[in-house]
Amino acid sequence: MTPLSRRILHALDRFHAARPWDHNAHFHPWILRQLPTRVGSALDVGCGSGDLARLLAARAGRVHGIDADPAITARARESTPPSAPVTYTVADAPAGLPDHAYDAITCVAVLHHLPFTEALTAFRDRLAPGGTLVIVGVHRAQSPVDHLLALASVPLNIVMALLKNRGRRAARPVAMSARTRPADMTFSEIVREARAVLPGARLRRRLLWRYTLVWHRR
Template identity: 75%
Template sequence: MTSLLPSLLTALDRFNTAHPWDHNAHFHPWILRQLPRRFGSALDVGSGSGDLVRLLAARAATVHGIDPDPAIIARARELTPSAKAAGVTFTVADAPTGIPGGSYDVITCVAVLHHLPLADALAAFRDHL
């Protein structure tokens, strides 16, 4: 039985490489179903490498992603080469205090709300909607 373990782990590794799964990305289709087909602007708080930002960009005139991690924001910019032309921007910023000025039609925050001071975050999101 133990001789099967290395083969099984190798097979699982190959499967995961071919079909990566991300807990956060799992919710992206559900979020998109809750939104109108077109809207003006969106803010994605805790945008990470920008997966949801790029999906929102297909529906919005402008999308802004913020994340406190400079390395992941750099990665998001790399993965979104035509970002400026598509109305997409990424900024290193903390929520709720670092939300860029202005208002948004949509604010998303997948798997980040529990990391923020809840009352302050909800008040800041309300002020920017």
């Protein structure tokens, strides 16, 4: 990386630290569109503060969110109305996944932290017949298409940050207490391994450094 590239990246980091927005929440409406209008049960793996779990509760009879972080799971419980059909568990995936069948399973920006094939196998085995698995993940850029999409995501990211922070006072940059693990699998590797576990799975590269996977269990 050239000194100029490093300066540009540092400038972008400062810009977004002052104007934060949730890239993963941006995909929540898309996730809901992949699911039936009503489902009996849903599992959100890596639920974080519970934003997606609460959205799923509007169309599911019961929702179970799991996350490995006790503090953020406690925050999810505090932010969820007692009347909502949502429960949360502190657990590591895939070993700590509940041994139940679900009509919908979601997983957003978490899969690259897990053993890939083992996690997909666990999701498949817990999906009820007719159920839907929806994943939003991140991958390591390798191909020219990957790099073009990454380049196109930079101005989009800036525009989204400005729109979502419009009318707000600029926040002071906050240092991250922990670094997230970078993705080590390329998109082609993800497609190959995913389709070996989930035949017929639909995978697509997306803007904003993400890919999506949708699979329906017959």
